[in-house]
Amino acid sequence: MADVQALRPSGPFSHLAVARAPVHRSKWRLGLQGSEFTWAIAFIIPYAALFLAFVAYPVLYGLWLGRDPALYFELMSEPIYQRTVVNTIIYLAIGVNLKMFGALLLSGFFMRRGWWVKGLLLIYVLPWAVPALPSFISIHWMLNGQWGLINNVIWQLFGVDGPGWLETSRALALGSVIWSHIWKWMPFWTVILLAGRMAIPQELYEAADVDGATGLKRFTYVSFPLLANLYLVCTLLSTLFTLGDFNSVFFVSGGGPALSTHVLATLGIRDAFEVARPDLGVAVVMSALPLMIPLVILLMRKLHTTEVTL
């Protein structure tokens, strides 16, 4: 029985193992015995300890901190929190989709042949290679209403004063934050989708060519169906990462003007450390769970059932 147990595929990547494993049996596949079992336990202990000490414990402690329902009623009645929820939804809906769709189109562009396209790709991935903080601080200064580069350019070109991008209106500030997020992360997803496109066999395009599919049809009938799954997994992952994105909001708009552009990730930190209400901060973060849990379940399923050779 134990042998069967050991042979049975397990884990999210088991489909790969099953596809590969030959039928004949040998030592390790029959389960671990004696000292081998001890070795295996010893190998897994560092990660198990790390997980328990720095993931499980904080998660449980966080749940305990945010256990009081009164906290959530307090949040609901707070105008700042309500605005933050709306901001988070706008940030996710516009930021993620624009970024992913742009990445999809750009990955098509970078499939072009020619030396200058390769050179352009090297420059285009720069925002991803440069650490987040320097770029976001630079964008923060660049958008300064009085001395920033953007308004200087507007002044030189048109002779009018540009708006105070981050200081005056919520819409402009939130737009600037979303723009910075797209600027920083679109190259990364472009590279991923580009790799996905490169994996599509050339023969498919040749066959489509023979059948008379060109231009847009090539995309809708060949590329997109083959990329759809990858695109979906990437969008889900990107939604989760964007939900937890602290740096773009914190350094570009800082939640301003007048606390109007906070998202859940930054408001949680603000409540916990600036307002010194850690329980409230945890509650802010926990209120993202209704959105997060379905996403995580969907993503875990996708990663289980489909071969994610991105």
Next chain:
Amino acid sequence: MTLALTAGAVRPRRNYRRRRIWGEVGALSFAVLLLIWTLTPIYNIIAVALEPHGDVFTNDIFPKNPSLESFWIVITQGYWYLEYFWRQFENSIYIGVATVFFTLAIGSLASFAIGRMRIRYGWLVSNAALLTYVIPASFLAIPFYRIMGFYGLSNNLWSVIAAEVTFATPYAIFIFQQYAVSIPIELDEAARIDGASPAQVYFRIYLPLMAPALVAVGTYALLLAWNEYLYQFLLLSSKKSMTVPVALAQFLNSDEAPWNYMMATAIVYALPPVAIYYAFRGRMTAGLTMGGVKG
């Protein structure tokens, strides 16, 4: 007759060529727009860093009197906000190197036990890792900060290393498991029959063959530790234990932020990861496309 024939054959070719030229022109103009989009914030960092102290608050697009003064100030720690710059740089390197080491060690050991030795309930461990991978790190920051206090690690570099390793290891396990599938398990079996212990198989066979994946994940872990701000900000409070990004963000709090010094600091700080990124770009992209992805 022959004339008409050749004329008919030439025209479509000319049309085709014309269309190709227009396509190329369109692509090139799109490329120019893309360059402007990409390089504007980066140009801004460099332009401001090159401005002398008095010129930051002007309306110039190009620095009028470019100078390397601010870089000199950063390197010699000649401004009170920068008095521990090199110490902070060292801290960043220390955290980065330790994160790489522990991520690779813990990740490869766990993936060996799960993927090669097929430990029972190994799926539980890889699912736990996958779950950690998709949960945003910033959501755990508040309880994590408290818990580091319980562990007696507040204002200690090791608390940051623990945080970075925690969030880098799931990705490592994910990639290692996928990569290990391409290494024939028969190699392990042959070594086992020859009497090698699991530790020997791990050191002599598994690790050497995993080298490309180790490089990819190592680069990833280093860049993660170098990029991360929130945990370093929360967990490190004294000037001497701070890392460069935390110090950089502190500049923002001063009334008259010295933008040229900040940008020069930012450039010095950004150079190592950019160099490493371009050096290992191929490997890293292979790693990212092999398995899951993480910004």
